[in-house]
Amino acid sequence: MTLLDAPQYDPARARRNLLIAQCSVGAVLLLLISWWLVAGRPVDWPWNWNRYLFGRHAANNFLAAVEADDLTKAYGIWINDKNWQQHPAQHSVYPYSRFQGDWSPTSPDNEYGPIKSHKIAEAAHYGNGVLIAVLINGRKTNALNLAYDPKSGQLSYAPPGVTLYLGP
Numbered sequence: 001m002t003l004l005d006a007p008q009y010d011p012a013r014a015r016r017n018l019l020i021a022q023c024s025v026g027a028v029l030l031l032l033i034s035w036w037l038v039a040g041r042p043v044d045w046p047w048n049w050n051r052y053l054f055g056r057h058a059a060n061n062f063l064a065a066v067e068a069d070d071l072t073k074a075y076g077i078w079i080n081d082k083n084w085q086q087h088p089a090q091h092s093v094y095p096y097s098r099f100q101g102d103w104s105p106t107s108p109d110n111e112y113g114p115i116k117s118h119k120i121a122e123a124a125h126y127g128n129g130v131l132i133a134v135l136i137n138g139r140k141t142n143a144l145n146l147a148y149d150p151k152s153g154q155l156s157y158a159p160p161g162v163t164l165y166l167g168p
Contacts, residue, residue, distance in 0.1 A: 040123055052123050055130035055148030058155055062146075063118040063134065066103055075099050080153035112136045112144070122164045133164040141166070 032046065039049040040056050058077060065074035076082045078099065079091050088096065101107050105114035115136055121143055122133040129150055133143040143166060145158035 040120070042123065042125075044125055048125060051125070051130050051148070051150045054150060054153070055132055056120055056123055058148055058153065059120060059132045059134060059146055060118075062155055063115065063136075066115050067117070069105060071100055071103060072096075074103065078155050080155075121166050124164055126158075126162065131158055131162065131164055133166060 035046070035049060036042070039053040042049055042052040044052070058080075062074055062077040065071075065077060072085070075096050076084050079094070081091070084091055084096075101109050103110060103115075117137055119135045120132060121135050124131050126147065130148045132146045132148060134146060135143050143164065145163050147156045147158050148154075149156070
């Protein structure tokens, strides 16, 4: 066989290769759209979507624990340390006693009262993390703004004066 001798054209093989290519592109697009939907439909680059996904997941787990009045579990989610009770001195910046004062249903510092339900209204990129606006107890305004740090996995309050606009 010389360099100029081409193999004979096989229409079945060409059709099969085209079908494989089309199915591969379709599967990648389907996975990309599914990932976008699960991450909460963020308006950001795809390599940042996991920030939204993990931030929304941490906020949901945290607020579900607060709703169940399981503050020890909620504190572990807040500081991203499930075994925080074995070394409470490491978390002296925001100790558990202060956390109880902020999130306990009977605390006078808790401006939301007993938290019975929550809904994540919006999540947006802020600095290196994600800012999450949560509507507590069916409220339509005055959302609780939490910040999620993807490097440490910790939740915190949003910086003063920083809120997400939820519309009129």
